[in-house]
Amino acid sequence: MDLTSLPPRARRAYDASFVLGVLALPALTLYVVTAILHYDGRLVIPDGAFLSRLRGPSLPMLGRFLLWLMVQVALMRLLPGRTVLGVELDDGKRLPYKLNGLAAEAITFVFAAALVLGLGVSPTFFFDQIEALLSTANVVVILLCALLYVLGRAQATAAERKRNFIEAYFLGATLNPRTGDFDWKFFSESRPGMILWILADASAAAAQRAHFGYVSPGMWLVCAFQLLYVTDYFVFEDAILSTWDIRHEPFGFMLGWGCLVWIPFMFSLQAVYLANHPDARSTVTLVGIALLNFAGYFIFRFSNLQKHRFRSDPERSIWGRPPEFIETQRGTRLLVSGFWGWARHMNYTGDLMMGLAWCLCTDARTLLPYFYFIYFVILLVHRERRDNAHCALKYAEDWVRYQRRVPRRMIPFLY
Numbered sequence: 150m151d152l153t154s155l156p157p158r159a160r161r162a163y164d165a166s167f168v169l170g171v172l173a174l175p176a177l178t179l180y181v182v183t184a185i186l187h188y189d190g191r192l193v194i195p196d197g198a199f200l201s202r203l204r205g206p207s208l209p210m211l212g213r214f215l216l217w218l219m220v221q222v223a224l225m226r227l228l229p230g231r232t233v234l235g236v237e238l239d240d241g242k243r244l245p246y247k248l249n250g251l252a253a254e255a256i257t258f259v260f261a262a263a264l265v266l267g268l269g270v271s272p273t274f275f276f277d278q279i280e281a282l283l284s285t286a287n288v289v290v291i292l293l294c295a296l297l298y299v300l301g302r303a304q305a306t307a308a309e310r311k312r313n314f315i316e317a318y319f320l321g322a323t324l325n326p327r328t329g330d331f332d333w334k335f336f337s338e339s340r341p342g343m344i345l346w347i348l349a350d351a352s353a354a355a356a357q358r359a360h361f362g363y364v365s366p367g368m369w370l371v372c373a374f375q376l377l378y379v380t381d382y383f384v385f386e387d388a389i390l391s392t393w394d395i396r397h398e399p400f401g402f403m404l405g406w407g408c409l410v411w412i413p414f415m416f417s418l419q420a421v422y423l424a425n426h427p428d429a430r431s432t433v434t435l436v437g438i439a440l441l442n443f444a445g446y447f448i449f450r451f452s453n454l455q456k457h458r459f460r461s462d463p464e465r466s467i468w469g470r471p472p473e474f475i476e477t478q479r480g481t482r483l484l485v486s487g488f489w490g491w492a493r494h495m496n497y498t499g500d501l502m503m504g505l506a507w508c509l510c511t512d513a514r515t516l517l518p519y520f521y522f523i524y525f526v527i528l529l530v531h532r533e534r535r536d537n538a539h540c541a542l543k544y545a546e547d548w549v550r551y552q553r554r555v556p557r558r559m560i561p562f563l564y
């Protein structure tokens with residue numbers, strides 16, 4: 150949305166919501182982690198005892214978090230990788246990206262294993278320090294986004310420069326801030342946050358073993374499912390280049406903080422909860438959860454691949470047949486075969502099915518272990534509507550034809 154054209158009152162309301170976001174989102178992460186760790190995942194009203202449990206940022210954690218970011222920058226820059234061109238942006242440019250995420254993930258895991266097995270670093274380090282780490286990460290990323298603002302402003306287009314300070318800080322000053330060939334958005338989207346998420350899971354599993362002498366079935370499943378999700382992301386790393394985030398979302402606090410803080414600390418909540426509450430699910434239930442996860446994964450992965458491949462090779466068959474599509478006046482084609490004929494965003498549905506499976510692994514009777522799924526439903530339902538509005542504007546009559554052909558948003562026959 151172009152905020153510059155809003156009347157001053159609406160504009161001020163937006164700005165106030167951005168300021169509130171910078172304050173409230175980090176506070177929310179502290180609240181949820183504290184409630185999961187000390188209140189069995191219950192939704193509690195924070196009182197004095199609750200507040201006394203909060204941990205502030207600390208210098209040792211600052212050093213460790215910065216070191217973590219620097220190691221990931223170094224791996225991205227130094228490891229060899231295929232360079233590909235991203236999709237054409239609105240200004241007609243295609244930016245180059247080096248793909249070496251899978252190697253960075255593997256080497257990080259080898260480093261982590263070496264630290265634990267060779268140097269005696271505690272495998273529960275992340276879990277034990279999670280509160281101080283989270284506070285520190287919040288402060289570091291809020292400051293880092295100020296640097297991004299300065300960098301982004303210097304690279305902004307004339308239209309992007311119309312954003313005021315608050316909007317440019319929160320939403321982003323430019324689409325793809327770069328230092329030389331280092332792309333801040335592409336880096337932050339995956340490397341430090343996604344890889345740390347898996348290390349957080351592993352640390353929580355080690356903590357559960359330290360507390361109870363075993364790793365529960367739900368913990369094994371959640372760690373395995375999420376490792377699959379993150380590794381899959383890196384195997385198909387080029388597919389991210391055609392996502393909404395890379396193509397349309399400016400890079401500021403919202404995306405930067407989301408990737409660097411929200412992902413590692415909020416997506417690992419199920420494992421963090423299980424560290425203190427091992428599940429006792431029956432084998433049948435565990436098999437049902439695994440089926441839900443793998444069905445979700447199948448839909449998520451293949452719907453994304455079908456679109457990605459169709460856009461690069463429109464002749465390639467889908468489910469053994471030539472792909473069907475709607476030709477648009479803009480020259481782009483809208484796929485209506487495969488999962489894209491079932492509903493307009495089956496890729497979101499598959500992602501949600503996996504999220505539900507992860508939360509069900511906790512066997513929790515309280516609300517916050519399901520936080521990820523609740524948040525994700527809100528995010529993807531909102532995102533689908535935003536994408537729909539964007540495409541309706543972009544494709545006009547062609548989008549109306551497409552909607553007639555594929556009437557459901559995310560769930561065949563239902564929604």
Ligand code: NDP
Pocket residue numbers: 391392393394449453456481482483484485489493494496497500532536539540543
């Ligand atoms: P999509 O990959 O679905 O991209 C939407 C775009 O695809 C549209 O704007 C349009 O762009 C194009 N498109 C829409 N319909 C068709 C069609 N029928 N045929 C061809 N092209 C079409 O959305 P996202 O980028 O939002 O999501 C990508 C994946 O990332 C999803 O699986 C999602 O679940 C996941 N995700 C995960 C998040 C997380 O926090 N874990 C957060 C956000 C997303 P165009 O202009 O090219 O026509």
